[in-house]
Amino acid sequence: MARMTIQDKLALLSDAAKYDASCASSGTSKRDSRDGKGLGSTTGSGICHAYAPDGRCISLLKILMTNYCIYDCAYCVNRVSSNVPRARFTVDEVVWLTTEFYRRNYIEGLFLSSGILKSSDYTMEQMVLIAETLRAQGFRGYIHLKTIPDASAELIERAGLAADRLSINIELPTDASVKAYAPEKDPVQIRGAMGKVRLTGEDYAETSYKGRKRGKFAPAGQSTQMIVGADDANDATVLGNASKLYGAYGLKRVYYSAFSPIPDASAVLPLVDPPLMREHRLYQADWLLRYYDFGLDEIVTRNGDGMLDLDVDPKMAWALANRDRFPVDVNRAEKAMLLRVPGFGTKIVDRILAARRNGAVGLEDIRRMGGRVKAARPFIVTKDHRPGHLLDADGLRARFVKPKQMELF
Template identity: 55%
Template structure:
């Protein structure tokens, strides 16, 4: 590898660390014994598949040169940082070489906007095209959808990439007006709308058999058409760079999920960047926290938890945001905060309650609830049965009753020290435990 490419890699891999939208889950593709690479249906950068494998993507920028001056971006045009740019061929060669050395299983490629949105999007899509058509690469590819690019450029990206993400960047237009006046939420949503149409059309086409006419009559087409962004689309929001509340952030995310069918909204905690602009806070904006200001990552993590509750647990924004100032509790997770504020809902009888009620119990995730529903169909569940189902007993017991725990639950719920006990235990939300909770389905 040439020295100049190594230098570029050092600069552009470091510049890409601010982009969190790099999940590789959601698509399966086999090379069928030909070509290079496979894309599996699970795996996130620096995470683990169910069988314990670490899955990684080559995560780089095509260039960190940018014509925009977004205050929160380290690569803004007015910032004095080392600049570099790959050629399309260099990114293709890096991806193939890294794959063959077993360093990566796919590519996450973003970029600063160089020359124009259209030109940048076309270069990103050309990388994917060359990998697919010239290198016969079947691994995962995630491209950043450049907001403001033409529908033709976005269509080319969706044709060759597994996932395309158009970043909204900040939750409110007023935030963008202050920190990135050249950008607009409407323009970002325009890109999302086009991508959704392409994804929906591709899925509809894939769901029905394709018939091809011949001289001897119609016959089924032997090779299905290429799918459009089969892993869907995602977006990213920076939180803490502006005073916008968690309620505003979640309201925007909820609208994007409903309107554009996003697979994920990524929340990135703002942290001071090198040569930070004067319009940015010296420290991330976070709500009060006992013992001083917490790391911004705690707020970021709470937003992910709240996002999960909105999407999979039947909660509303008013329910997950329990503080009067529109922000999430930082000491305890959103589900626990709701439970403490609604003790009248509890205890929940694990032998009789519907699925929707069980999902509101702190510590019971979707997998735990499904296990309970199956087990109670055979017999009345007791505390020992819940332990065997691997339910997190310490968190669950104050909020449920089993066949043999009525008195224990009543005493726990009525005790004035319940909230204090939860908060003490409550460093329950050490960040490194989040992955384990997600894998076990417990929220």
Template identity: 85%
Template sequence: MGKMSIRDKLALLSDAAKYDASCASSGTSKRGSRDGKGLGSTTGSGICHAYAPDGRCISLLKILMTNYCVYDCAYCVNRVSSNVPRARFTVDEVVWLTTEFYRRNYIEGLFLSSGIIRSSDYTMEQMVLIAEKLRAGGFRGYVHLKTIPEASPELIERAGLAADRLSINIELPTDASIKAFAPEKDPAGIRGAMGKVRLTKEDYGDRSYTGRRRGRFAPAGQSTQMIVGADKADDRDILGNATRLYGAYGLKRVYYSAFSPIPDASAVLPLVDPPLMREHRLYQADWLLRFYDFSLDEIVTRDAGGMLDLDVDPKLAWALQNRDRFPVDVNRAAKEMLLRVPGFGAKIVQRILKARRHGALSLDDIRRMGGRVKAATPFVIARGHHPGGRLDAADLRARFVKPQQMELF
């Protein structure tokens, strides 16, 4: 095979990076520059490639440094036994591409991952050098590095000092699945690396006796990804593991990636895609667990087979199963209960709490605030509205079921 051009490498290694969902730039502060030096910031405009957790559209150059890999993970298109074209960027090529794309306002930052070549430390050092060279050249955009769990603590520390976010992918929901599909990876080692990142970040955040912090380590925190549908784990397994990861390692996000059959797929993996709606429901349930004070047992139970309802969103599913908790009076109910009303998101609830101080609210008032009144109507009391017997209707659930519905809170 002849020498590949940078353009050919970019086409191959950007396509190979599409299987990693864990790229978002929420949580970092603006890298301002009062002296006018440096390149850009994390808040510039450009073409959109991803959505941050806070809803911002962001544009990232999302590539692998290389798709060569010494590991043989069954779910990975780049595993050593996979018959796919291979390529590798040099450190300077990635620095040049990122800088040039940024100058042209095509991107707002870099998401960099890689297969493992030679060793974990060698690969991690190459990725860290890319981030360090970008910063040394004045690059002020967002940098997200995929961290290799087996890499040395010194390299992880350097990575966090150069990058805005670090991510270490757990990949599969259970230790048994990791051992079955990625026998060269150690689940305990992955969690240990997450713990080291958290401790290092906390160490850098501690103030000295002078009131100063040691430095700026991964200000946007760390994230991880779990593949959904490649193994037999149910939604309760997945969300339970996510809850533990959030609590133990202070993760900013757990990303859920619906498995899709990959080129030259391993025979041990399923040949059928899981429904994309399952991935969507997991994100909705994750949001309820983190920001709406729902417990895992409220969202998904073993009695339901450990799976989320694909036809209705998890908040609506809970409301339908707990009709005795409704209707809720929007003019009197506590914030905690208003957050459990289908169609009411956190922002709408805040608007309701503020507006009702000045008078009783009607459904039209809430509609003007942005509330999804159609979803909320059977579950609330408002000025001029009482649901009557709607909560007892046998077909209430059926009224909400729509093919390919993609609800937002």
């Protein structure tokens, strides 16, 4: 068999990394480059691989260190029993690729994950060495390391000191599903590792009696990923687990990855179309729970089955089900109620609150502020608009259901 070139490895291991969704690089602080000796930056623009919440385009080299793996997780294309081509990068190869891609302005950071090679500690040490070598060579760009839950505490600490963000996959929505589809992984151990990351970060953030901090540990925090659709967990279970993870471990993001039948798929998994719209609705609901003060029981009440409405977004579904709470007078309502109006985001609400101090707000004012007036009109009163019978119309819901072929665009 011919020896693989670095280009061959890159093609194989970048493609293998596409199943990992948790690669946003928001929340990091810029590393000081005033001495003029640094390489890379966490800001700027480049090839779009991910989006930050502020809309900034983030370019990342997203690869696996290796797709060899000693585990046999049923939902993973790289499981030990999978008949797929295998490859492995050396530490020097990943360092070289990252540096060269940055020099050519292709990327501004690295997202590095890996299959488990030999042992968890061996694999984690190789990944940490990559990050540490890049930093030693002056690379100040963004680094996200996928952390292996049963790696030693020392390696996890080293990872957090070299990387901007760490992520540990919770894998599936319930412990029972993890045990059924990934019996070599322990949900309790996974959560324990997430707890170690949080506690270590808090330890480094504490100031000494001289007012100094020990250093920066994973300044962009930690994230996780759940696969959705491989088991029978409903949306209430998925979002309920996410809410617990946010609270217990201070996560920056929970990523929802729609399960898709993979090459050489295990027979224990369902043959289903990727639930892409379900994934999209979960992200929308996650946002409402974290930033709009919605309760879980308000969002997932469709037919009592614990599932989100796929035809309309979660905020619209709530508004349609709670028409007695509307219309809302945009010139009088409190912020909490304005945030529940379909078509109003947090920035739009802040603009409305600021604008109405100087006079009554109308529909065109809201349009100029960036509000989605078509979605909001049936639910609001402005200085020049009242919804009349529109709010009670039987066909109101149908106005907001998009054709199937357009629903993701």
